[in-house]
Amino acid sequence: MPSAPATPSAPRSAPLTGAEYLAGLRDDREVWLRGERVGDVTVHPAFRGHVRSVASLYDALHDPGRRDELTAPTDTGSGGRTHPFFRVPRSVEDLRGARRAITAWQRLTHGWLGRAPDYKASFLATLGAGPERYGPFADNARTWYARAQEGVLFFAHALVNPPVDRHLPEDVPPAPAVRVVGETDAGVLVSGAKVVATGAAAAQYVFVAHAGPPPTDPDFAVSFVAPVATPGLKVLCRASYELAAAVAGSAFDAPLASRFDENDAVLVFDRALVPWENVLVHRDVRTAGSFLHDSGFLPRFLLHGATRLAVKLDFLSGLLLRAAHVTGGDARPAVRAAAGEVLAWRQTVWAHSLAMVEEARPGPDGAWLPDADTAHAHRVLAGEAYRRVRELIEDALGGALCYVPSHAADFAVPELRPHLDTYLRGSHGTSAVERAKVMKLAWDAVGSEFAGRHALYERQYAGNAAVNRLDAYDHAVGSGLADRLTGEVDAFLTGSRAPGP
Structure with missing residues (x-):
């Protein structure tokens, strides 16, 4: 197995601009939708709103007025600046700066882009904190840490094996999953699929790894980086809510779906070549199986x-x-x-974010990680919070979510406009146009197909609900938290004021 270090790329002194990001998407990627291969995702009506929203994030990094809020010096020697979540945090103050930048970037999309480029920094920054865990590929980890930081690169990821043949015993290899099918001097050949690659059609790279129990077959113990345009890689997309909005509606009628639909996809590799310099794990069952809990990714992605x-x-x-x-x-x-309860849930989630930073702890490699106790609590409660908020909004607004004009074009019809202005106006002097604008936004947020996908995303993106709860339990036992809590009870039972016969 070759173990030559990755070929270094020329360091960047500034992150990508929006124009550079868009230009980089005009490549030979195989993105499939509705039985057709998409020619250019930057102009296709199923993707153009999303990619332009991402481009606006990149442009914000170059706004002189937001320099200190959104960027920090790189630690790679490039002399440039980066989004601070892409750097290894060496103190609580570093994590505070990263949290401020995450917040500011998300304000630009109002929290609707779950997989903004800094989401994958949750993992990419760990490559700089602990490259040695990748053994013979440690230099690859260091190189990708620098490249991702200097360019603020946009990665999608896929960690889960396709849910096929789950009725078979656990020791039966998951044949449809990504696996090594050959080796050459240039790299490894991989075939198989991974899910769910959210935003892959709009990303520059995909990161493939393993989540779950360690694989039993070393061929499946592989982790790597691949450009989305890798020959032999197909991106199979779900139906596009952005396309539906463009065909049947407008930005007025679907204000969120038309801008922020992060298409979810399946990645299919067919004897795709992954160069050795892009490999992080190869036939190493232990390292592959410990990715989620040992790499530092979990508390970082939950902070984001x-x-x-x-x-x-x-x-x-x-x-x-x-x-x-x-x-x-x-x-x-x-x-x-109902509004009061929604506000309480909002404050609860902000408290999770704050506590993860303020209670952060140093790791053995000198990096600081968000507080794992709070991270696991958020992982359990976030889906419940979102479900309850959506339910409260639906109850509070009721039928008002349903009776709105069918399309923005209705307001341009002279025969209809007087009726709309009379019967569909709102309270407190709100015009019919303004009422329709607000209620269509509310419907797109909680009632549309786009909204339904977001409800599922918030419940599932951090893992299956039962697994999340089991992980929270296992973390409490493994970290000593369970012993501390039961110790309080034991101290009471054995103390001088304890009840007795």
């Missing part, structure tokens, strides 16, 4: 997720308050009570 969800709940809180005013629901105690 909590911060992003908190921004999203800010938006949903404001949307409920605005919609309640438009409908006159703010005159009803039940609606105000």
Whole structure:
């Protein structure tokens, strides 16, 4: 097995611009949708809104007025600047800066891009903190850490094997999963599939790894980076809500789906060549199986997720308050009570984000990791928070979510406009156009197909609910938290004031 270090790339002194990001997507990637190969994702009506939203994030990194908020010096020797979450944090203050930058970037998309480029920094920064865990590929880890940081590269990832043949015993290799099928002097050949690669059509690279129990067959113990345009890689997309909005509606009618639909996809590799310099794990069962809990990825992605969800709940809180005013629901105690609970959930998630940083702990490699106790708590509660907030908004707004004009074009019809202005206006002097704008936004947030996908995402992106709870239990036992808690009870039972016969 070759173990030559990765070929270094020329360091960048600044992150990608929006224009550079878009230009980089015009390559030979195989993105498939509705039975056709997509020619250019930057102009296709199923993807153009999303990629332009991402491009706006890159452009914000070059805004002189946001320099200190969104960027920090690189630690690679490039002399440039980067999004601070892409750097190894060496102190709590470093994590504070990363959290501020995550918040500021998410404000630009109101929390609706779960897989903004800094999400994968949750993993990419760990390559600089602990490259030695990748053994003979440690130099690859160091190189990709520098490349990702200097360019603020956009990675998608896929960690889960396709849910095929789950009825078979666990020691039966998952044949459809990504596996090594050959080796050459140039690299490894891989075939098989991984799910769910959210945003892959709009990403520059995909990261493939293993989540779950260690693989029993070394051929499946592989982890690597691949450009999305890798020959032999197909990106098979789900239906596009952005495309549906473009064909049947407009940005007025689907204000979120038309901008922020991160298409979810299956990655299929067919004897795709992964150069040795892009390999991180090869036939190493232990390292492959310990990715989620030992790499540092888990508490970092939950810090990003909590911060992003908190921004999203800010938006949903404001949307409920605005919609309640438009409908006159703010005159009803039940609606105000629902808003009060939504605001409480919002504050709870912000508290998770804050506690993960302020209670952060140093790791053995000198990097600081977000507090794992809070991370596991958020992983369990985030889906419940989102489900409850969506339910409260639906209850508070009720049928007002349903009776809105069919399309923005209705307002341009002279025969209809007087009726719309009379019968579909809102409370507190709200015009019919403004009421429709608010209620269509509310529907796209909680009632549309786009909204349904987000409800599922918030419940599942951090893992299966039962697994999340089991992991929280195992973490408490393994970290000593369970012993400390039971110790309090034991101290009471054996103390002088303990009850006795």
